[in-house]
Amino acid sequence: MRSVDWRGDLRFDVIVRSVGSASPNIAAAIAAGLGLPVEAVVASIYRAPSPLARALPRSAADAMCALLCELGLVVDVDVSPTALEPAVTLDVAAEIADPALTEAAGLAIADFLGVSVDEAMELLMTPPGIVLGNVSPVTVAAFEARLPQGALELTTADPLTSRYALFAGDLPPSERAAVASMLPGVVLADDTSLVVMDLSHGDADRIWRRLARNPGVRVFNQAFLRYDVQLDAADSDDPGVAAALEELAGIPLDDCDSVLALAPVTIENGVRHADVETRLKAYAARGISVTARLASFVEHVLVVESAPPPALALVGASGTAVLPLQLPPLSLPRARLLRARLEQAGADVLQYDAPPARAA
Structure with missing residues (x-):
């Protein structure tokens, strides 16, 4: 707690510097004590640094500060009125980095958000894994500090300056026409689907409000999208190709001929949207034909x-189940986690992309 020299005629602000180790459940109690809306208290805590109470006598400010510190918040007292620059707010997505630590990460997320473990795991298992929204950088740092080291890979993005992708299927003609009128220059395909990339926050918000009632319409921050790089073709007689695949995709030289024979085949996973163009150009410069495929969904x-038998029990099968056993399609996070659990239990497991669903 920072100390400020006292004068009897001064008033003081209580400033939240970070959520620290506090539980989100304290927000309601603080709101009741201060006579503030819960939403205002939550905003002060999770968009810190932010004032929680203003123009208090020094004794009251110190008492409140001591109490809030005991609750786990990082707070201090400053002379009123405190001038604070508005913090940039961020959205946060999480990807599984170590499946063995995913359950521990789910517990940490549940504790940080004040939700059940099942709800926290659902956030992780649903691509693109958005776990926090509209929070300040210091809140992101506090969140990351509570996670098991190496469990998750976090991606942050400023929602106001980000670009967005719209995915929609089975849109009626009237809705497609509405999107066309809202986005001059967009060329619509001759079917009922619609994919529009690189939307501003304002355009994405307007389109979402218009189309949200339609099932199958999704708008995502492009910073959270991931792609696979597919090798389409390359000259197997060119010695530079093998060297390029080792350098760019990490494929050992001894395996390159086998990989080339499998083309088209995925050679990179989880490439960020911002890096896709650079990766494609790098392969093209080495004479390798590749394609980027959206992999997030x-x-x-x-x-x-x-x-x-113990491994089979994890998928609800008995020890007499006929093998090989194909499981229903899963999102990538669910597949990675289940595969890790099965292999830990002694199973041999293959994993591949599910074929696209056929139109009814």
Whole structure:
């Protein structure tokens, strides 16, 4: 707690510097004590640094500061009126980095957000894994400090300056025409689907408000999208190709001929949207034909080739189940987590992209 020299005629502000180790459940109690809306208290805590109470006598400010520190908040007292620059607010998405630590990460997320573990895990398992929204950088730092080290990879983005992607299917003609009128220059395909990239925050918000009632319409921050790089073709007789694949995709030289024979085949996973163009140009410069495929929402199939009974029990199968056993398609985070659990239990598991769903 920062100390400020006292004068009897001064008033003081209580400033939240970080959520620290506090539980979100304290917001309601603080709001009741201060006579403030809960939403205002939550905003002060999660968009810190931010004033929580203003123009208090020094004794009252010190008492409040001591109490809030005991609750886990990082707070201090400053002479009123405190001038604070508005903090940039960020959205945060999380990807599984170590499946063995995912359950511990889910517990940490649940504790930080004040939700159940099941709700926290659902956030992680639903691409693109958005776990926090409209929070300040110091809140992101406090959140990351509570996570098991190496469990998750976090991506942050300023929602106001980000670019957005619209994905929509089965839109009626009237809705497609409305989107066309809102986005001059956009060329619509001759079907009922619609994909528009690089939307501003304002355009994305307007389109979402117009189309949200339509099932299958999704708008995502492009910073959270991930792509796979697919090798389409390359000259296997060119010695530079093998060197390029080792350098760019990490494929050992001894395996390059086998990989080239499998083309088209995925050679990179999880490339960020901002890096896609650079990656494609890098391959093209080395004479390798590749394609970037949006991977964030592709479902995955697991095939259990062999497994002891405890592993089969994880998927609700008995020890007499016929193997290989193909499991229903799952989102990538769910597939990664289940595969890790199965393999830890002694199963041999294959994983591949689920084929696209056929139109009814």
